[in-house]
Amino acid sequence: MQLLQVVRYYQAGVVNTLFGLGAYSALVWVGFGIYAAQLVSHLAGICFNYVVYRRHVFQHSAPAKMRFVINYLATYCLGLIILMIISQFVPNPYVSGIASALIVSVANYFFLKNLVFGS
Numbered sequence: 001m002q003l004l005q006v007v008r009y010y011q012a013g014v015v016n017t018l019f020g021l022g023a024y025s026a027l028v029w030v031g032f033g034i035y036a037a038q039l040v041s042h043l044a045g046i047c048f049n050y051v052v053y054r055r056h057v058f059q060h061s062a063p064a065k066m067r068f069v070i071n072y073l074a075t076y077c078l079g080l081i082i083l084m085i086i087s088q089f090v091p092n093p094y095v096s097g098i099a100s101a102l103i104v105s106v107a108n109y110f111f112l113k114n115l116v117f118g119s
Contacts, residue, residue, distance in 0.1 A: 082103050
């Protein structure tokens with residue numbers, strides 16, 4: 001059951017990441033700074049991701065909207081710190097954004113599983 005949940009998490013994560021990175025990339029492309037683009041795409045992703053994770057990964061868990069929002073605020077801060085660090089070494093904003101998202105995704109699984117949905 002655990003392995004299936006991890007597989008479902010990363011299936012949903014692919015969709016969520018494509019949504020988030022697509023929004024981030026589009027915002028950078030139209031002229032947003034990398035930090036503003038990350039903030040806007042992260043806020044849009046909160047709503048999108050809740051629906052996907054709730055229905056696809058943690059479907060047998062009690063709804064936890066407030067904990068989900070708090071988790072995403074925490075992962076936003078984590079992602080921002082990681083983006084700041086990576087962008088010091090990798091000048092390409094797209095590569096920096098992707099690297100930050102990948103690192104945060106691992107932490108996010110454990111936060112969602114243990115703190116948000118408790119399954």
